[in-house]
Amino acid sequence: MRVTNEQMLGNTLRRLSSRLGQYERAQSQLASGRRILTPSDDPGGTVRALSLRADERSREQEARNAGDAHSRLQIVDAQLSAASERLQRVNDLAVGAASTKNDSERAAIKAEVLAIREELRGIANTRYRGAPLFAGMADPAEVVAADGTYQGDAGAIERRIGEGETVRVNITADEAFGLSAGGSPNVFAVLDQFAAQLDAGDTAGVAATLGSLEQVRGTLGRSQSVVGAAANRVESARQRASDTLLNLRAERAEVEDVDMAEAIMTLQTQQVAYEATLSAMSRALPQSLVNFLR
Amino acid sequence: MGNFVSLHTSLTALRASQTGLDTASHNVANAHTPGYTRQRLELRANAPHQTSIGLLGAGVDVAQITRSRDDFLDRRVRGAAGDAAYQGARAELLGRTEAILAEPDQGVSGELSALWDAFEDLSLEPAEPAGRQQVLAALGSLTSRVRAVDAGWDALAADTADGAAETVREANHLLARVAELNADIPVASVRGTAPNDLMDERDLLADKLAALVGAGAVVGADGTMTVTAGGVDLVDGVVASALVLGAGPAYAVTAGGAAVDAGGRLGGRVAYLTGDLAAHRTALDSLAADLTAELNTRHAAGFDAGGAGGGALLTYDPSVGAGSLDVAPAVAADLDRLAAAAATPVAAQDGRNARNLADLRDAAVGGLTFDGRVRRMTVALAGDVAALRRSADAAEGLQVAASGARSNVTAVSIDEELVSVVQYQRSLEAASRVMTAVDQALDVLINRTGLVGR
Known part of the structure; x- marks a missing residue:
């Protein structure tokens, strides 16, 4: 076969530039830490990476939502517990009032009952990050008016805490304290009635009030357990989201990121190959018959 | 003796x-x-x-x-050169198209995710102006990203059209020179001297023409070279017909009135302008159109801070395409126009419509989520680039082999x-x-x- 200098030069140059190209590629993979530098390097891998990124964003958002839900539910729970404790105290007072004959004692009980009534109204009016906690979606100046009427709405505030999974993160004062006409008596009406009975010394009435108080506490207890159940769901969703996030990140790294050990090896190999090409070139190219003719 | x-x-x-x-x-x-x-x-x-x-x-x-010289080898080299230039031009241009899309790091997909996040954050605290500001910022960067891709593609298309026109000028210059040599060579031959160096020059021109417009060349019995591209004679004897590049979007190549199916670099550029880019452009336009329609529909179902029904969220002009995607001026001017609530009168903590908008993250519109469509667009482009790079590499390999074989004989x-x-x-x-x-x-x-x- 006839081999010409032109062809030899051309081939050498091409091999050299192809070697240098591979060297450069190995180097930029290592420097960027990425296996896929442009989508066309691996279209399938890119789709996978893009989809994992979108999932990651979605899970991160769910984790944020769950975080928000968690802090809301905690505050709701704390407020409801305080309310429950106050009602327990009212119950104790009512039990005492049913047996006392002393007017001044009854007056003292009445004063405490009225203070608790205001305290409960204060709890119902609690605000969280600038908005009322127990008013549904509405933002009235007072969630519960002085006469015990509910001024919020029935809005259920929900948070997305997982794929297709939402959880309700509020409870209205209406639901917790049975304010509207419904199954359970209005807690403020019960307290007002109790105060009136204390004024009148109506011991028989106080006994009946004890029954109403039982109902009111039952309603509050149910609300507390609803909130508790929601808090549990949120807690497990948070755990799940953080586990999923870890998995997603690991998977994305698998698809997108370069394996350092392998990349370093590749770079070394390419470097050696490039140097070998250069050295072969320096030996083969300068040779010609000219060097040997005298 | x-x-x-x-x-x-x-x-x-x-x-x-x-x-x-x-x-x-x-x-x-x-x-x-x-x-x-x-x-x-x-x-x-x-x-x-x-x-x-x-x-x-x-x-x-x-x-x-x-x-x-071997005619057979010449034909092989020119065929391979035309093919390599055609595939190479397309692969290079599509590679640039892909770079402009800038997925996955600076692309539309990230901006879309950011928009869904912003809507969802707004739904957590609809009364908070910061949430509205975040939505507006996300809408702004999404639309400007789409516009930037569109503008980048426009600029690339304009560059490519200029390049194609330049290729045509260069090819016409070479064709005229081949016709001149066709006149000179037989005259020199008659005088008894074989004009080897002139013939070398003509063969070199034919090689260049093969790469530029995918032309083939045949030397006839009378010593003149006939240059043909896409079935049309560009040089016949001493007459050269100049190539003419028509205006976009058709970019028709003609010579002497006859349509030329050009190959080579010119063919690659025209194919990119009329086929390759157009397909991806349509995908981006329809993404912008559907995004506008779907966001506006969902937004219109809600109520803004003042209790009025939601107006348009985005504007899109189908006659212009993705370059016209923008945030609706009313929303851009007044944050309260964002319809976060789902019912009127508007309750302060009602973020249900913002949630509804954020749910587009996972909602299929026309069989696919918007994220999925961006992914499909990205992978379609990436697949095209990868496939074309492979064909370009293969064509270049063939060309190298063919010119190696020829240089074994001629060099x-x-x-x-x-x-x-x-x-x-x-x-x-x-x-x-x-x-x-x-x-x-x-x-x-x-x-x-x-x-x-x-």
Whole structure:
């Protein structure tokens, strides 16, 4: 076969530039830490990476939502517990009032009952990050008016805490304290009635009030357990989201990121190959018959 | 006759060796001249003299100086060069198209995710102005990202059209030169000299034309080269028909009124402008249109901070395309126009419509989520780029093989020329020695004969 200098030069140059190209590629993979530098390097891998990124964003958002839900539910729970404790105290007072004959004692009980009534109204009016906690979606100046009427709405505030999974993160004062006409008596009406009975010394009435108080506490207890159940769901969703996030990140790294050990090896190999090409070139190219003719 | 014949014979040998050395030195001088074909001396014994004892040889004659050229190899090289230039141009342009899309790091997909996040954050605290600001910022960067991709593609298309026009100008220049050479070469041939160097120049032009417009070339019996591209004769004899590139979006290539199905770099650029880019552009336009329609529909179902029904969220002009995607001016001017609530009168903590908008993250519109559509668009483009790069690499491999095979025949080998030089040098020395021998014999005859006893 006839081999010409032109062809030899051309081939050498091409091999050299192809070697240098591979060297450069190995180097930029290592420097960027990425296996896929442009989508066309691996279209399938890119789709996978893009989809994992979108999932990651979605899970991160769910984790944020769950975080928000968690802090809301905690505050709701704390407020409801305080309310429950106050009602327990009212119950104790009512039990005492049913047996006392002393007017001044009854007056003292009445004063405490009225203070608790205001305290409960204060709890119902609690605000969280600038908005009322127990008013549904509405933002009235007072969630519960002085006469015990509910001024919020029935809005259920929900948070997305997982794929297709939402959880309700509020409870209205209406639901917790049975304010509207419904199954359970209005807690403020019960307290007002109790105060009136204390004024009148109506011991028989106080006994009946004890029954109403039982109902009111039952309603509050149910609300507390609803909130508790929601808090549990949120807690497990948070755990799940953080586990999923870890998995997603690991998977994305698998698809997108370069394996350092392998990349370093590749770079070394390419470097050696490039140097070998250069050295072969320096030996083969300068040779010609000219060097040997005298 | 007699001794003078040998003198003449040596003279022909001297001349032939001289020409051989000249040819070898021309070959060495042009060893790296592009398109140069090595030249060979064709020697032939002169017609013998009739003598009384039979035929006596009369030396050597230089029949002609030939080029070692093979039409078959030329055709292979040109076919491969046209194909490689075509695929290479498309792959390079699509690679740039992909770079402008800037997925996955700076692309539309990230901006879309950011928008869904912003809507969802707004749904957590609809009364908070910061949430509204975040939504507006996300809408702004999404639309500007889409517009930037569109503008980048526009600029690339304009560049490519300029490039195609430039290619046409260059090709027309080369075609005119081929026609000139077609006129010169037969004239030189008639004078008896084979115009090897002119033919090299013409072959080089044909090679360039193959890469530029995918033209093929055939040399006819009359010595003229016919250049053909896409079934149309661009040079026929001494007449060249100039290529004309039509205006976009068709970018029709014609020559003398006939449509030319151009290949090569021109064909690649035209194919990119009329086919490759158009497909991805349509995908981006329809993404922008559907995004606008779906976001506006969902937004219109809600109520803004003032209790009014949601207006348009985005604006899109189908006659302009993705470049017209923008945030609706009413929303951009007044954050309260964002319809986060789902019912009126608007409750302060009602973020349900913002949730509804954020749910687009996972909602299929026309069978696919918006994120999925961006992914599909990205992978379609990436797949095209990868496939074209592979074909371009394969075509380039073929071209390298073909031109390697041709250069094995046509290019200069320095070693070979040195051997020729040594060979002709030896011939020259030998012929001179013969001449000296004859001269000495004659000297004896002329100056020493008849001097006996002097």
